Amino acid sequence: MNLKTLAEALGLSQTTVSRALNGYPEVSEATRKRVEEAALRFGYRPNSRAKGLATGRAMLIGQVIPTSTQHEMVNPVFGDFVAGASQNLARHGYDMLLTRVPGDDEGKVYREFRARGAVDGVIIQAPDVKDERIALLNRIGLPFIVHGRSTGVEEPYSWIDVNNTQAFRRATEFLLQLGHRRIALINGLERMDFAFRRRKGYLQALETAGIGPDPQLMCTDEMTEQFGHHKTRYMLSLDDPPTAFLCSSMLSAVGIRRALQEAGLTMGRDVSVIIHDDDLSYLRNGDDIPLFTATRSSVRHAGELLADALMQLINAPDHPPITRLLEAQLVVGSSTGPAPLRAARLPS
Amino acid sequence: MNLKTLAEALGLSQTTVSRALNGYPEVSEATRKRVEEAALRFGYRPNSRAKGLATGRAMLIGQVIPTSTQHEMVNPVFGDFVAGASQNLARHGYDMLLTRVPGDDEGKVYREFRARGAVDGVIIQAPDVKDERIALLNRIGLPFIVHGRSTGVEEPYSWIDVNNTQAFRRATEFLLQLGHRRIALINGLERMDFAFRRRKGYLQALETAGIGPDPQLMCTDEMTEQFGHHKTRYMLSLDDPPTAFLCSSMLSAVGIRRALQEAGLTMGRDVSVIIHDDDLSYLRNGDDIPLFTATRSSVRHAGELLADALMQLINAPDHPPITRLLEAQLVVGSSTGPAPLRAARLPS
DNA sequence: AATCCGTTTCAAAGCGCTTTGAGGCATGCC
DNA sequence: GGCATGCCTCAAAGCGCTTTGAAACGGATT
Incomplete structure (x- = not known):
């Protein structure tokens, strides 16, 4: 069923039918009603490509x-x-x-x-x-x-x-206020702008607090679960391990949690974690109480x-x-707490 | 730049140009070369909608x-x-x-x-x-x-x-062979065929082993992390809790792991877990050694x-x-082990 | 020289729609 | 009665491509 057939069936011209369907004012209400009804009855819908060709739009x-x-x-x-x-x-x-x-x-x-x-x-x-x-x-x-x-x-x-810079600056400040001094950054690929800005925010907060950044505590890669797991294990085995982690993704944070669990450490007590939460539908950060303290933005x-x-x-x-x-909102969950007096450390 | 302009620029008809570009044999090699070169030079690409209208294909x-x-x-x-x-x-x-x-x-x-x-x-x-x-x-x-x-x-x-039935039958059999008798099923929405079949496979294996299904050990919902977490907590608090979990999704299994961790239980020792692994790029089931024993299919x-x-x-x-x-492959990871003599149980 | 054939090229139709410019028809006004 | 005015409708052009059927061409055959 195309416009021509429909127009013939109605005893109208193609123009009139087209105008009627596209809401042009030159068509009487009675005609429009009749046309719309017929279009519905015949299941007529204008051909996408023909319409696109005529209008110059691909939709x-x-x-x-x-x-x-x-x-x-x-x-x-x-x-x-x-x-x-x-x-x-x-x-x-x-x-x-x-x-x-x-x-x-x-x-x-x-x-x-x-x-x-x-x-x-x-x-x-x-x-x-x-x-x-x-x-x-x-x-x-x-x-x-x-x-x-x-x-x-x-x-x-x-x-x-x-505002990634702002989000990660605030998150870092939050950890600093809790007394953390050794804060790790588990970041996405830093050739990407969002990751670059997050690091910037993190560094700004550290600098304001008078803390020099430690390259050993900063890493960047694709944000898989494994990545979070590997890096957490590694960093916890450093001589001077971090007491807090700032993590660019929920998924990597799951890896962090796994590493902490393996090490027998409790998140929020022995080690604090803040994540960025994209609010993914299948990866919610808790129901009412957030699992992770997070900078959240859907x-x-x-x-x-x-x-x-x-x-x-x-x-x-x-x-x-x-x-x-x-x-981004900074929502507080149970993954953060005051810095422990002595940092937890894994044997390397 | 459209076909007409290109044809004029070349001093050829639209037909010839079209044929040349679409690989028809009626065009001499010399002409074809000349046309292709010009198309490249002018950045000519046939308009999708016009082409689609003429060919009747949307691509x-x-x-x-x-x-x-x-x-x-x-x-x-x-x-x-x-x-x-x-x-x-x-x-x-x-x-x-x-x-x-x-x-x-x-x-x-x-x-x-x-x-x-x-x-x-x-x-x-x-x-x-x-x-x-x-x-x-x-x-x-x-x-x-x-x-x-x-x-x-x-x-x-x-x-x-x-083959979801087969996959979950095998997974269940695997758990049965390890001595598990109380096996929980954390399934997707069972109005969906894949979830329906998985349950079927699970039930078949139980029946063959002469074990009656326990409705308390079977649940179905959207496969979020939370879902796995909730149900695990709940089931572990039953009078006769499961010693193994069969779980339709990696994501929910992360929730299972979290619940086990909170309960102070070790996966693969106190409780066994098998998942279905869709081999998602950002949610890999371990690198070399699988994290979870799994039925895997990319x-x-x-x-x-x-x-x-x-x-x-x-x-x-x-x-x-x-x-x-x-x-699906059945890949063995570290999340499964022999059934414990006494099932771990949480206070309800 | 005439015919035929294969190769190469072309003009034009058609795909299904929108839109332009024009025409028909009541109506109201002079 | 004649004419402007709205309102409604129409035929036809055009969007950019493919494809059909035909024609032009050169070379080979009669």
């Missing part, structure tokens, strides 16, 4: 599946983010187009998106400290918004980010906001860049 | 974001599955179209997909024991493949599934297989249904 937002480039890992926040984003895209009649980059040339995908008119805009995930995708997208003129920011990029662009909510912002950018081509800084 | 595979209907949860396997699937779709020039269902009428989405010609096929996730989507898709004639199966559906359809690999199969179905419209049963 699709592109996103490259963010894999950690080191290994072939799928970012665990991906699911929740996409759920949030597509929920709000759907309100505007948009769907999400997902693509995986063969090799590492993400730029090529964006150029193709543009040349083929495959999508009306894109969302950029996990930007690097100096992310090249931003300049590329600005240059080729494909509407986009960044989930996060890129410290090293000067030119204007739209972004929505969590990545799903971020997805919703990014979708709305991108819709704005697409609908108003000359819209100035949209930027928005979200503050 | 998109639809997928509805699988949210657990009870709550608004995003399935944790989603990311890895999509990564696997889109990798192989990309090989055929296909992308993935993601959509979120407002409300609960997933059928409406498929009807729309069909009527709008928005996608060339769909992948169905997490089928119910009697899943209505299958009949619908067969009826409307939208090519599809199911990730999993639906016990209650008689009509033919394409699917790729893990969901990402399943995604790759489903993508390939769906491509076959789309390219050969009268292809008979493709079905494939994957066997």
